[in-house]
Amino acid sequence: MLCSDLLWDAQSVSRKQVPTLQDALLCCDRETLLSMVEQGYACRLPGWGQAAPQQRRVARKRMARALDVMLDCAVKRKAGKTLCIFPEERFVVHARRGQANIERMVQARVVDLSAGAVRQEAAGGAHPFGCAPWSQALSYRVWLEGPWDCCERYMVLANAFWHLTHQTPVSRQEESGFGAFGASSESAPSKARAQSLPRCDCSFASCEDVFPPADSVSRLAAVRAASMGLYVPDALEEACQERLIARVERLNQTCEGDFLNRVENLMSRLRAA
Structure with a gap:
């Protein structure tokens, strides 16, 4: 990691320092996030195993385009200030032909901080975002404190991404997001990662107070990712x-x-x- 002090380990934190889901996605390594989405969720879709390479490439491009739409989405930070995403560890038993395997999952679960209670509908892998549109769901805060490593934090964000692309209604501005697997049309080329970085809202943490000085956009992105435990190690x-x-x-x-x-x-x- 480039930074030994994680945001999640701070003894005190202001509301402005708590990142939104969009902030966290902006700090992710793009290929790592999309790879986890594919391996953890897309590959389980009916027909994925029998799909032609061309079909899978189309699906991957649609996932990448959906991520671009999320990063570019106009988000009002105040809209989700009372709702926060936490990591939740769960174990699932898969039984088949007399054998049982345990699958471990680290996924996203939403807590209403104003009510001080966990949303019960999010338990057991149910949809944690309700019917909120992307512009609202992306404003939910994210708090990844706990015994999690980089891989597990990406698992949480991949789970959130999958819910947003498959179970959350989208507005007309968001219709270019990832749809059902097997779509026949090619998606538009994904925008370069560097083009998205300048749009990152830094209000979730003061760069002077939390991050060391950065001499480039790519360095700033790496420092932010490191502070959130999202800098991908070898x-x-x-x-x-x-x-x-x-x-x-x-x-x-x-x-x-x-x-x-x-x-x-x-x-x-x-x-x-």
């Missing part, structure tokens, strides 16, 4: 696998503890008999 996939192995090990330790408790419980009953 071997990201290997790091993600290591995190999964470590998490499963903790689950196994819990199971071992439960097992020993049951053994001790029986032994105490036998002694009492």
